[in-house]
Amino acid sequence: MTTPPAPPPRSESRKGLLCAFAAYGLWGLFPLYWPLLDPSGPAEILAHRMVWSLAAVLVVLAVTRRWAWIRPLLRQPKRLGLIVLCAATISVNWGVYIWGVNSGHVVETSLGYFINPLVSIALGVAVLRERLRPVQWAAVGVGTAAVLVLSLAYGRLPWIALVLAASFGTYSLVKKQVGLDGLESMAAETAVQFLPAAGFLVFLGTTGRSTFLSAGAGHAALLMCSGAITALPLILFGAAAVRLPLSVVGMVQYLAPTFQFVLGLLVFHEGMPPERWAGFALVWLALALLTWDALRTARRGRAELREAEARARTRGATAIRNTENTSASEASEVTAQGQ
Numbered sequence: 001m002t003t004p005p006a007p008p009p010r011s012e013s014r015k016g017l018l019c020a021f022a023a024y025g026l027w028g029l030f031p032l033y034w035p036l037l038d039p040s041g042p043a044e045i046l047a048h049r050m051v052w053s054l055a056a057v058l059v060v061l062a063v064t065r066r067w068a069w070i071r072p073l074l075r076q077p078k079r080l081g082l083i084v085l086c087a088a089t090i091s092v093n094w095g096v097y098i099w100g101v102n103s104g105h106v107v108e109t110s111l112g113y114f115i116n117p118l119v120s121i122a123l124g125v126a127v128l129r130e131r132l133r134p135v136q137w138a139a140v141g142v143g144t145a146a147v148l149v150l151s152l153a154y155g156r157l158p159w160i161a162l163v164l165a166a167s168f169g170t171y172s173l174v175k176k177q178v179g180l181d182g183l184e185s186m187a188a189e190t191a192v193q194f195l196p197a198a199g200f201l202v203f204l205g206t207t208g209r210s211t212f213l214s215a216g217a218g219h220a221a222l223l224m225c226s227g228a229i230t231a232l233p234l235i236l237f238g239a240a241a242v243r244l245p246l247s248v249v250g251m252v253q254y255l256a257p258t259f260q261f262v263l264g265l266l267v268f269h270e271g272m273p274p275e276r277w278a279g280f281a282l283v284w285l286a287l288a289l290l291t292w293d294a295l296r297t298a299r300r301g302r303a304e305l306r307e308a309e310a311r312a313r314t315r316g317a318t319a320i321r322n323t324e325n326t327s328a329s330e331a332s333e334v335t336a337q338g339q
Contacts, residue, residue: 012243013243013244015239015243016239016240016241016242016243016244017240017243017244017248017252019236019237019239019240019243020236020237020240020244020248020249020252021252021255022233022236023233023234023236023237023240024233024237024252024253024255024256024259025255025256025259026229026232026233026236027233027256027259028255028256028257028258028259028260028263029259029263030097030101030229030260031101031106031109031260031263031264031267031268032263032267033226033229034098034101034102035101035102036222037219037222037223037226038102039211039215040211040212040215040219040223042095042098042099042102043095043200044200044201044204044210044211044212045098045102045223045226046091046094046095046098046197047197047198047200047201047204048197048201048212048223048224048226048227049094049098049226049227049230050091050094050190050193050194050196050197051194051197051198051201051227052223052224052225052226052227052228052230053186053190053193053226053227053230053231054187054190054191054193054194054227055227056227056228056230056231057183057186057187057190057227057231058187060183060231060235061183061184061187066183066184069180069184073180073188079178079179082174082177082178083178083180083185083188083189083192084192085174086171086174086175086178086185086188086189087188087189087190087192087193089167089168089170089171089174090167090168090171090189091193092163092167093163093164093167093168093171096160096163096164096167097109097112097164100160100164104268104270105160105270106260106261106263106264106268106270107260107261107264107265107270107272107276108154108158108160108161109160109161109164109260109264110257110258110260110261110264111150111158111161111257111261111280111283112160112161112162112163112164112165112168112257113164113165113168113256113257113260114161114254114257114261114280114283114284114287115143115146115147115161115162115165115283115286116164116165116168116169117250117253117287117290118139118140118143118165118286118290119165119166119168119169120169120172120173121136121139121140121290122140122169123169123170123173124173127173128173133293133297135289135290135292135293136289136290136293138289139286139287139289139290139293140286142282142285142286142289143282143283143286145282146279146280146282146283146286147162147279149275149278149279149282150276150279150280152275153273153275153276153278153279154276181238182234182235182237182238182241183234183235183238186231186234240252245298250291250294251291254287261280
């Protein structure tokens with residue numbers, strides 16, 4: 001009989017929760033950072049983010065001495081191809097996000113990460129042929145209605161939100177197939193991004209359009225820090241993921257778009273007419289359905305696991321009693337034969 005794994009200590013769970021709140025809180029505060037990089041354009045900011053993210057990750061890898069994964073990865077062309085695809089999709093995500101924030105569309109960028117779980121479900125059905133439970137189908141239907149309402153509210157498709165959700169959903173789907181931890185995966189992806197990004201920065205410098213040195217030392221320092229603020233939430237998220245159940249991490253993830261939404265309203269003073277509120281209300285209803293269904297499924301799974309463990313213990317105890325009775329019977333027969 002196998003002993004079920006012990007739950008993590010309460011101190012580890014508390015540490016994981018703090019790391020999760022810190023990671024998603026930092027991601028939620030990103031809209032405050034990118035406008036500080038003015039007068040750099042979105043393309044230059046994106047290139048600096050790629051270059052300095054690789055530098056930050058290499059420092060962490062050097063400190064932790066986590067290099068053993070590189071050589072086996074280089075012998076697997078299929079995984080390398082998937083990493084290139086990951087780098088391409090996250091580049092689109094980063095670029096559209098930076099452009100959206102610096103162009104006054106913070107609320108719409110938050111919408112992208114609110115609807116990301118719905119897009120991930122749609123990708124699971126379309127690509128992985130997953131079957132949805134009735135509540136998940138209902139959530140997808142409500143989310144689709146929300147996109148239609150928001151399209152009427154904006155007078156166009158909310159393409160920034162849809163591109164962010166689709167690119168990050170695709171990125172997550174491909175990333176699962178790569179099978180690397182967060183830090184190693186980011187190192188591999190930014191290594192792919194590095195040469196194109198560095199080449200673009202050299203081009204800007206040679207044509208006199210770079211702001212890295214021309215806008216002052218403080219501006220250059222802010223551009224360099226874009227790597228650290230990209231790597232830090234990922235490291236915190238990795239620490240949280242190994243200490244918390246997936247259901248808890250899934251609920252905390254809504255903290256980032258909530259922060260972005262509030263910043264869009266209170267700091268950037270973006271408009272929210274009634275029809276836009278109606279669209280967001282439908283999105284939040286869809287997310288509430290998904291969260292309720294996930295919690296219910298997790299609770300049911302835990303109950304089934306406890307029942308299976310109880311049955312295993314009962315079978316084990318019965319087997320021990322049968323063994324003891326058999327041994328006692330055999331001993332009696334031997335004693336009778338000896339007499």
